[in-house]
Amino acid sequence: MGATIINDADYAAHMDNIHHNPVKHGWATAVKVWPYSSFHRLVKMDVYLLNWVGLNLASFEVGEPDN
Template identity: 45%
Template sequence: MPDYRRVRVPGGTYFFTVNLLERYPNDLLVRHIDVLRESVRRVRRRYPFHIDAWVVLPDHLHAIWTLPEGDADYANRWRTIKQHFSRAIASTEYRSEVRRRRGERGIWQRRFWEHAIRDDRDFASHCDYVHINPVKHGHAERARDWPFSTFARFVEAGIYTTDWASDPDASVRSGEPM
């Protein structure tokens, strides 16, 4: 097995992809969106972080977080969010023998993908990726139509227009290519 090393930048900004174990077909995250939101709120109270951008899809989510200065422990935050969510919903999922022996639920993939944001351009392109994801996966025709994202916050801040990315031939971000 390769030696996987996570990049840790105290006080850094990170892009994440977190997947359900059984992705297709699965609407668990949007079906239990209130449980997920409460899990995130609970973790943020104990281990603060800023949510820069977020989208929850039926079977996975993408997020951009900025951690407090001197803090690089995003792994504990994700572990705790997953635990809170898993404990709050009924156990109906299939669990492998290994997961049963370990007392684990069969909801989340054990790992997640993280990327340390390098600069403003990297940040902007990952925000675009987060907000276009429901369209990319066929869950909405326009980014503004998907209710489980921070898209509206970006519109309110003047970063996007309400018709952002509605026309694939038009520029998608204040004149910048995606």
């Protein structure tokens, strides 16, 4: 079961998490060196900076809100 995206900030947090996963799991030393990522396309579209380093885990909240 996947998480429901609830707003733009939640979408951005999910995308950050996806792009940071190769670094988190030790498959890459930096997001920009993982060649299989949509990160590179988004850098070209000026969504991310090439030197983006990852997540601000203190503010990382994704998924459906608690009700």
